[in-house]
Amino acid sequence: DGGITQSPKYLFRKEGQNVTLSCEQNLNHDAMYWYRQDPGQGLRLIYYSQIVNDFQKGDIAEGYSVSREKKESFPLTVTSAQKNPTAFYLCASTTDGLNTEAFFGQGTRLTVV
Amino acid sequence: AQSVAQPEDQVNVAEGNPLTVKCTYSVSGNPYLFWYVQYPNRGLQFLLKYITGDNLVKGSYGFEAEFNKSQTSFHLKKPSALVSDSALYFCAVRDIGGNDYKLSFGAGTTVTVRA
Numbered sequence: 001d002g003g004i005t006q007s008p009k010y011l012f013r014k015e016g017q018n019v020t021l022s023c024e025q026n027l028n029h030d031a032m033y034w035y036r037q038d039p040g041q042g043l044r045l046i047y048y049s050q051i052v053n054d055f056q057k058g059d060i061a062e063g064y065s066v067s068r069e070k071k072e073s074f075p076l077t078v079t080s081a082q083k084n085p086t087a088f089y090l091c092a093s094t095t096d097g098l099n100t101e102a103f104f105g106q107g108t109r110l111t112v113v
Numbered sequence: 114a115q116s117v118a119q120p121e122d123q124v125n126v127a128e129g130n131p132l133t134v135k136c137t138y139s140v141s142g143n144p145y146l147f148w149y150v151q152y153p154n155r156g157l158q159f160l161l162k163y164i165t166g167d168n169l170v171k172g173s174y175g176f177e178a179e180f181n182k183s184q185t186s187f188h189l190k191k192p193s194a195l196v197s198d199s200a201l202y203f204c205a206v207r208d209i210g211g212n213d214y215k216l217s218f219g220a221g222t223t224v225t226v227r228a
Contacts, residue, residue, distance in 0.1 A: 004156075031214045033216060035218070040122070040220065041220055042119075042203065042218050042219050042220035042221045043157075043203060043218035043221075044218075045215065045216070045217060045218075048214060048215060048216070050213075050214045056213075056215070058215070059217075088154075090156055090157070092156075092157075092216075094214065094216070098145060098207055098209055098212070098214065099145050099162070099164045101147055101159045101162055102147075102149075102157075102159070102205075102216055103159070104149075104156030104157040104158075105156050106155055106156045107154070107155065107156055109154070
């Protein structure tokens, strides 16, 4: 089945550690996105990538990093510089064209312990 | 810059009554507009989108939305709500102006439909 796979579903991290969230899609989509979801704040855009080897900062990129070495993969690293990383992280992708809707993964819940 | 506002955190309706979830947007050019629904601890599911043409857009599960350019709004509606429509709803916008795929979401509206 085509879709977006985020792993792991739950992730625990100690303060001061970097952690990488995986996002893989087999939809042959060009654009990929990372969002952070906190209660009452909706979805805030962290990074997005329109094509391989290119990505742009979203609205809350500080403390995060990404790479886009392959079309199907867009991993997100939450660094120790992120002050409040506990959140629900969602990955999405869209096919070519500004009028296309996004497809979402099932999310990764990150908890800092 | 582009942004979306969902002025209501919560909407409560009785089953069988009409449901409206409000959304206003801000873009420098013209918008592409989207509605999504989210169930607990899950990703978002696409409901419908406005690209061009008819201002009334029909989507999944009996939902529709009306684009109003003068009021910069894109309210989601359903004529007769079901208990199963209880979920978190998000409006999203993309500015057509540049070749930028940035997709911005609102804060979400929690819909509760009581039996």
